[in-house]
Amino acid sequence: MKFKQFAALPYRMRDNDVEILLITTRKKRRWSVPKGWPIKHNTAQQTAATEAYEEAGVHGKIGNRRIGRFRKRRLKKEQPVMCDVQIFPLKVTRQRDNWPEKHERSRVWVAPRKAAKLVKKAGLRRAIKSLHQP
Numbered sequence: 769m770k771f772k773q774f775a776a777l778p779y780r781m782r783d784n785d786v787e788i789l790l791i792t793t794r795k796k797r798r799w800s801v802p803k804g805w806p807i808k809h810n811t812a813q814q815t816a817a818t819e820a821y822e823e824a825g826v827h828g829k830i831g832n833r834r835i836g837r838f839r840k841r842r843l844k845k846e847q848p849v850m851c852d853v854q855i856f857p858l859k860v861t862r863q864r865d866n867w868p869e870k871h872e873r874s875r876v877w878v879a880p881r882k883a884a885k886l887v888k889k890a891g892l893r894r895a896i897k898s899l900h901q902p
């Protein structure tokens with residue numbers, strides 16, 4: 769059985785440069801992107817956009833095309849499962865000061881090169897680099 773999760777890769781333009789928004793994971797405080805389990809009656813893209821708001825406090829335009837994927841071990845009903853995380857680009861249009869998981873996570877805007885250095889997953893690094901190429 770293969771489990772899926774959907775992730776948003778939030779980005780914005782600043783003076784012709786791309787900036788990437790990273791958030792910390794709850795347990796290990798590693799830098800990553802908002803992601804979550806499929807939400808009933810939502811597309812993969814809608815799920816990713818919802819997670820971006822809940823975990824990072826951002827709204828924007830979610831891309832239709834997946835720009836990457838990575839695998840991650842997760843606990844589901846206390847059983848370790850392998851997850852295929854699909855990544856969609858999210859062009860951030862609004863950032864809130866308060867959001868549901870504000871007190872559980874940190875967030876930071878960084879240049880793509882720095883973002884690629886901060887994240888652990890190779891698939892996420894590739895997605896960040898693919899977003900950065902003109």
